Amino acid sequence: MTSVSTFIWFDSEAEQAAEFYTAAVPDSHITGITRNADGSAFVVTLELAGHAVTLMNGGPGHPHTDAASIQVLVDGQDEVDRLWAALTTDGKPGPCGWLTDRYGLSWQVVPSELPELLGGEHAAAVGAALNGMSKIDLPGLREAHLRG
Known part of the structure; x- marks a missing residue:
């Protein structure tokens, strides 16, 4: 099966952004969080009104x-x-x-x-x-x- 989603690189605030976006856009929710060994979020998946989005904390350098x-x-x-x-x-x-x-x-x-x-x-x-x-x-x- 082929699927398409949006992938967005963040410095370090992917989890906070996901919480903000899902609170703002109706019918949206976080679907998963992959955490680093220190407990910080590495990858956050969410749906914004049915659209799949992945946010990643990849560090600086990609504004x-x-x-x-x-x-x-x-x-x-x-x-x-x-x-x-x-x-x-x-x-x-x-x-x-x-x-x-x-x-x-x-x-x-x-x-x-x-x-x-x-x-x-x-x-x-x-x-x-x-x-x-x-x-x-x-x-x-x-x-x-x-x-x-």
Whole structure:
């Protein structure tokens, strides 16, 4: 059987990151922890809303960049707001729904309606509105779509 998962290298905070991510993303949980002889976590496996993720404490030298991110599609503005607030705690907001969390990992918090709003003849207006946002404002994108 073939399967695909996401594998992310951390310096030393994989277990703390896994606890943070599973608390923030609904329907998520840690599935396993492989420990070093001293009891510290080496590899942590988890599911984020059904997506398999492995976090490894591999030591310094492999910093996260925004070239790779975790995208979370959510239903509605309330969930955008909730997840954004959770993930930006001790992190920093970025443009167009992107953010960097406290561990340096990049995320995209995206309303599930966005692909539809970006489609068709109103894509340019919605894209222009999106480019002016940090946290996505779904009502603002809907308005841009209507104005076209």
